[in-house]
Amino acid sequence: MIDLEDFEQERECVYKNERYAVRDNGAVLRYPLDGRRSRPSDNKWTLGKLNSKTGYLEIASIRIHRIIATAFHSESPTKEHVVDHIDTNKQNNRPDNLRWVTRLENILLNPITARRIEIICGSVEAFLAGPSKFRDKFTDPNYEWMCAVTAEEAQISLERMLSWANNNKPLKGGSLGEWIYNREIIETPTTTKPNYMLSKTPNAAQRINYLTDKPNEYPSTPQAFEGNPLTTYHNNLKEGVPFFRNHNGEYIVVKHGFSKDKHALYVMTKSAYVWRERENGEHIPIPVAELSEKISDKDLPHSLTKVTYEDGLFVHTKIELGFHPTEELYELFADYTGQL
Template identity: 70%
Template sequence: MVDLEDFKDESECIYKAERYSVRDNGAVLRHPLQGKRSRPNDNSWTFGKLNIKTGYLEIASVVVHRIVATAFHGQPPTKEHVADHIDTNRQNNRPANLRWVTRLENILLNPITARKIELICGSVEEFLADPSKFRDNFPDPNFEWMCSVSAEEAQISLKRMLSWAESDQQLQGGLLGEWILNRKIVETPSAALPNYIMSKTLNAAQRIVFNFEDKPNEYPSTPQVFEGDPLAVYNERLTKGAVFFRNHNGEYVVVKSGFSTDKQTLYVLTRADYVYQEQKDGERHPVPVAELTEKVSDKELPHSLAEVTFEDGLFIHAKAESGFHPTEELEELFDDYIQGL
């Protein structure tokens, strides 16, 4: 495991209007916006969160390698330049492993990438002549071996990958990470339990907060039949005032909803449609807003921020933030998530 504190040099940069501190081990720290309260991802060193679809590490949907490249190598020469991982390990974000290149240079200058293309397409020239012809020939990239690495591991991986690129051999046998990094890779058990439980509504599930004894909720707006993008279909159903979830206390209704910048997460700001009032028995019980004799403003009602993803053919519901947050803060967090901050 690479230590966040194992570094020699630290730099700063502005990337997409955000200020970051960056270390030469690939760790980043995002600073709060001037005059704003700290957000969940601010003031904390991190290597980033893995995007399982791309293999890249991200902080609030922003790829870490471009932040590191900007901090240590300056701004990209043009908008068309990409940050190339020289050893092809998308999680090795050490500055020495990154460089600004065009997409064509990414192929021609990187012998590892070129070698992979040669194996699949016959030659780099044939690939460049008509890349679309080989679109279906490239298998899904193997991300399992990729991980944040120490300086020593970075040298080992680059040396071995370059050696392979110069050979006539194909990669085969054993776990790729063990061969490239000379590090024992612990495989995740395939029978691991999912971190969600089924909800009372068909097609809906919810993240486990405490344990598998969590009480399931109802999510009445969950699509039952849909075509196309599941989350887009769900979002269309989340009109203002629609019931988002229902439990033994009452209902929470939709205030507004929106997508993360990568469209992989649907965020839903909701408010309670009930209040607790003392009853004749001296106990406080939930009472629907519609049954109240005195009008209550929306701002006075508890709010909650939820996130929905589509996994394993299910709409997975979870709280976007733990603990109590004032309504104004939840509204700010909602805007931050939608804008990818």
């Protein structure tokens, strides 16, 4: 737990016409508006309230990391710049973990995007060497703007990303894609790669994405098996049955299959609950089965998980972080398994 009073530097900034005091431990204080009565969240130091849908910490619906980046790294260079959490932990808002990145850099730092670019272009480096050459290679229109960036912008982004990679985790002959995948696994003073926590289900573990992750249940995890453990797990999975369960609800199996090299199992799931807002602004999970209205599958959040067998445990790794269209997850599932 972060001590609000444990800090070395304190600064002030204005963000979206609000004035804040900001500390280098990730805490912020919002001042009252001039001539106005103090609001409930004014004049109080806080690390922010977790938005369970986005994973970001907020104060009055404003994302705290943008306030802190403004205070310690100056204002956003352009309206399209976003803040990157260097260790990928959305709740680590210390200034040295934040940096402004361009729209292009932000999308390239996403492992799903990097994977698709590698499949189509050969590597992230090859794409950045000449984005316009791949203009007709992407079937998804959302990638058109990436191919239209100037050669100069692409070269600057290539140099910046290579610099980040070499400063963070030396490539040692590897590719930018490998570094992008690896940065999704957080290293802490007490853990080394591969890092995971034990899940609530015996024989199951889950890769740690955020330091605030909590153990899930994986009810189909084999408790006994003969021969290949992943084959047993594969046979336990049935469409429509719960794959994992957390404090919000369940995700159920949509489809599953082995990786092309048979060393991993990939499981596509969909949420069995939706978020609904209360009158007080709080969001709560409601099971789909309890809704009066019918919800289309395409409107339900989907998730893609990789299962490996390591150290005598079935280790579950969430492939995607953040929001991604369901179509992208199905394409990625097909890339990994060869199944449509």
